[in-house]
Amino acid sequence: MNKFLMTILCMGMFYSLLSGQTAYTLSGRVVDENERPLPGATIAVLPGSKVTQSNPEGYFQLNDLYENSYTLTASFMGYDSYTDTLYIENDRTCTIQLRQTSVNLQEVVVTHDYADEKKKEEALPVDIVTKRFLWQNMGGSLMQSLQILPGVGSLDIGAGQSKPIIRGLGFNRVIVVENGMKHEAQQWGSDHGLEVDQYAVENVEVIKGPLSLLYGSEAIGGVIDMKSRTYYPENTFGGSVDLSGKTSNQFLGTSVSLYGRRKSFFADLRATVLDYGDYTVPTDSVNIYSYRAPLYKHHLRNTAGKEQNIHFSFGVIRPEFESRSYLSNIHTKNGFFANAHGLEPLNVDTEMHDASNRDSHYPYQDVNHFKINNITRYRWTAENYVETQLGFQRNIRDEWSQYISHGYMPSQFPDTLGFASDLERAFDKSVYSGRMKLALKKDKKTFNAGINAEYQDNKIDGRGFIIPAFKQIAVGGYLFGKLTIGAKSVLQAGIRYDFGRIMTEEYFDWFPSPLTNETVSEYRHLQRAHHIDRRFSSISWSAGYNLNLERWSFKSNIGKSFRMPIAKELAANGVNYHQFSYEVGNPDLSPEMAYQWDVGADYVYNRLSAGISPFVNYFTNYIYLNPTSEHDRLYGNGNQVFYYMQSRVLRYGAEMHVEYQILPQIQIGWTGEYVYSEQLSGVKKGFTLPFSPPPSMRLHAGYLTKKLARSIENAYVSLDHIITAPQNNIVPPEDPTPGHQVLNIGAGGDLKWGKQPIQVSLQIQNLLNTKYFNHTSYYKLIHVPEPGRNIVIHISIPFSGKIKST
Template identity: 40%
Template sequence: MVVDSLTLNPLSGVTILGEKGYAISDRNGQFNLQIKKTQVFQVSHIGYARFKVRVPHTQSTTLFIKLKPSSTELDEVSVHGKTKERTVRETATVSVSIDEEFLHANRENSLIQTLSKIPGVGSMTIGSGQSKPTIRGLGFNRVSVIQNGIKHEAQQWGSDHGLEIDQYGLEDIRIIKGPASLMYGSDAIAGVVDILPQKVPGKNSFGGDVNLLGETNNDLWAVSAGLQSRKDKWYYRTRLTYRDYADFRVPTDKINYENYIFDLHENHLRNTAGREANFSVSIGRVGENFKFETVVSNVNAKNGFFANAHGLEVRSSNIDYDNSNRDVDLPYHKVNHFKVTHNATMYLGNHKLQLDLGYQNNHREEHSEPVPHGYMPKPPNSRERIFTKNTYTVNAKSLFKKNGGHTISVGLNSEFQNNNIGGWGYLIPAYDRFTIGGYFFDHFELNKNLHLQGGLRYDFGMLKINEHYDWFQTPRDNGDGSTFDIFLQRATNSTLDFGSYSGSLGLSYISGNTTYKFNVGKSFRMLLAHELASDGVNYHMYRYERGSLTLNPESSYQMDVDVSHSGNGYSFGVSPFINFFDNYIYLNPTSDYVETLQVYEYTQAKVFRTGGEVNAGVDVTANLHIYASAEYVFSRQNSGPKEGFTIPFSPPLIGMLSAQYLLGDFGMFKELNLKADLRAAAAQNEIVPPENMTDGYQVVNLALLGTLNLFDEQLPALLKVKLNNIFNTEYYDHTSFYRLIDVPEAGRNLSVSLTINF
């Protein structure tokens, strides 16, 4: 058995390696060795000093190994480093590290819904299988999602577009709250969800896992299987995931949309079923002073949209939406996201060189029932919109330590996007976008516990918008009573360029078990094609959207403070922030109408924001732990047509109370934990017209987690039984896409998941 020498807690993932034998400890710190002669084994683990132990060749020998925490080794290369916890404490930015255990214990229908358990992180849900992240009330292209060092690029500008990332097989995620554009680029103006590369497998190892999941609310079943192996230097990984689900249920039998009442058959939100099939494969190599890995992945999904969300035409549709709760009828979308990433790192003493390359192809089709609108005749097919986006990314970074406590980081990020469009419905133009940015960052260790950080960045971007004409003719008045027909031009050929500086300065002070952080920074976000040149009907929102070429890039100024403390059996933290946008961009409703649809125009305003998060945890007894958190954001427009109002999708005051009790072992079930969560939100009366206010709500969830020995006592299976919304509460999440059309969140849901490791 392997334990921490200070806490005596079991250590999982410890490598015990000998000349002709090896083992890896399980989550209980246990391992099994079969040897034919006496050997010396080297015991190693990230964040701990290497340890050598002589194992005699006897019929049965029990080993009890204590590893001492150390900051002299990192991974399997000879480079000086620090433990993850210590590195986070020394960093001035407000960040949260998520590990594999948290992901398993809190896994929901999508990755972002899983991460929404973190204070300050929200999920903009679209149906039962899709969501996108928000950080402190900001989302869309203001939050960068990074995977394997490459920014995930899809059609994330749309409120009804989810995130095409398989949440299975992920190990470590870092969430940065607040501006992080210094190292991640201009789209990280609100924060970052950084999905870190998986750990390198141990030498001469082979293993994998099978995840099984079933849910009652939408009759979901899912399976995900992963495999990894390594000999000496080379290793590989692979994973397959499939999900299939029916229409999800809501705690109401009627929906009121545009003063029309829609009856729901057996509480099913019709046409929200879907399917998802994902795969990934990677190959890597570890040397004495380098490592690299190439990952190829593909996410393919087909999801239905709640039929009534596309306007009132569904009343006259011939589609029988209630015939089956598993079929996907019109309207629906299908998306395929293909991604290739290559990460290479070289260690040269105190110098670290890193190169990240990426290619992504995002193909998205949105299908709607072909019906005439205005002067547009009935389309020939259901392909309303087609987006094909190719993204090429090159990131280079050099990090080196200098005498005097300086750790210098210099980096370059570049990206090229080519986005083509198709279909009979126009909303955004085809475009090419090129961005490049460079930064200089210095982490200065004034002494062991006092750290100063600061850096500068410059970004340049160029956006080329392609012209677009309607495929049908529209009559126009000559002025003398006669008319003529023309193909209306929706977008003109335009080339725009943007450039700006960003910077930050922060301080981190560690005093025993207390950490103090202070950070100020300026960041900016480049304009996107839909903000500049959209000019069409968004049927998912049943409105007409129009961009403006006169908009300016967003600039944001923010100050963050973070104080955290961990004691013997308790912890607490507080993270307030102040934020100012001098030109925040959003869609503003106007008094104009096109084809009976209200026109929304992209506009800018000065916006002041403040808020933060608090959290506290305590071990009431040896078996009972209680955790509480709260988050709040206040926003106010200080200029523009909605001066005095908040901004769209502003979350209300939200609190979370969680209690976890260790039940112990019961027969074949081991380490059973019972967990209860109460999520409470205040009413959101601070809105910007035409948003509607939302009432407060309280939702209770229960979960039972544990292990059981199915095939291998050294690798027990992980079991989770979860009951969400146990009282089938009808409530509205103010940041939900469907909230805009009076659709409540999902009702009661029982889920059972089993993870079998081998």
């Protein structure tokens, strides 16, 4: 390891000597098609963090640039973005001419210059969405907002919580990254949502396919990479007030942000408060196995919740040095559907729950997620740098419910234990992480090397048991290179080594159970989990090629990914109250190995754009839960027993899109997705995988005009018709899901109240109040339909100003 670090440092010093340190200035003027100045236009150079705005005469200046090739971008409301590549080797001046916006409502593939460049360089399918996209498609959670993207779905836990699914893979097979740090919580649980404030997310990159090479174990299905605001013009301040409302669960949300930057120092603060009630569904009852549970006024009782979030970031931005620190705390409290928790739907106090649709009684969960993260970059040119990241996060999840004895539990809870009788389960997870990355670029060659390490300590508490306490260590390192061949081709390849160790603790019941043999009956505290100490290691690799022609672009990538088993898969031994199952781990599981080939083709000409991204994925030993004919009698009311097993799995599918610009203001389009999975071995040979999404397509049309009235700009109207096929390819205990069609409409624009801009977006989701089921929904198992008609409104009031230089 010491030799590896010395090599990186020596290479960095060598590149530093080659590159020099002379600083240059780029200055110029931003004008429109009639040579009139555009004051307040934003000008930036990438890579790096140099951003400024044009003055009242349209002039700008960017200082402290070093000899290198830069991407220069300029943007101004109502005008097309400008992009050019400049090689800076002395002081330069230029004139940037912007044209009035050429309308493009392409919602799935966001037409932003950075997004286009990323797609051309990335060998895997990638979608990049902006904050405006998130506003216009706001759902109950961040993942519900993103599921409009082809190949992206969400496992929904009610109307306010969800977790990501990419091409049918979710849970610990998809990594979520926030501001450069991997998000770690209790993501193994189907009832555990994603602790992320969607108001604090500026843009999202969704990369589909195996990314273990760059992100390590668990990136076997893809990555959701979320970023807060990155660039702040010098000597400015600003912020926004965001207000949201939704009718399906009487949602009220408020988020306020404030930022400021002097020449090199900046700070950013955001506070968010959310409050929502029980959400409504287009039915008056649900069937929970053999019991029909009536719903009062169509409300899914006890699904209300609250959320309070705080974010603070600060840092220093200089030409050769950049450091950013992020602190955040997410706190949520939300109820579980009272009729679906455990197997006591007959014992629910409906009168208490139905008295108010905005309170949360038992059962509910209380979650707090704290993060602190620092990313520091030392650079000697814009694209030659060393970056370090250090982070800590703590996830505390408490699940509360009224004490009910099962099996040999005492009828009266003893007061001699160290936890409350109503604390069903508690998890306390601390994660320490760090990484270092070296990036080098010379001419058309790019080289990246990195190492990362993570330590997890997860404690448990409460009267219920499903997984033991555990500690986990993961260390990895990678080398990745990219070669640009001519002006059209990019060749890339990399290799990675990972080592992981997981240690679970033994666990005994807090109450005794009888053990009977031929002569003696005695009571003992049964052992539910044994001490496990497993080590895993693997080599991952990837190779890709991109070809970018005038109208066509092609890409291909093949790679191997790796995922080590988690504590639940190795050592679970308890009731999952939310899934009506008793789950048993397997301490002898091998790590998952996946091989995947991705290809893609895109065509753009005049008003037409189209593309397809097929993939083939093969698992040598996919880990899954297998239902059996056994039933547990000691810890529940006869829950079906599931065992973790492994099998070979073949998966293939594709995402497709076509968009056509009928008129300058009108665009129509079509997107589709398809995933097929089949187990090739094991007791479920021939079956698919759990939560496999059915084929679906989206027909959309949009109208956008630069100026609708004197005080309304960038006004738009959109119409989406979503068609989902039946899902009859299931694995027990899943039930087939019928197909459905849903109609959504949206409208919005930028309003001006005097000099104050106000951004407004309005949606009506499920316009026809259609009763339908989502095959990947958490509540689909008990036949709960998706929310009915939902009117969503979002208002953003931005503000900004100049800080006088001293």
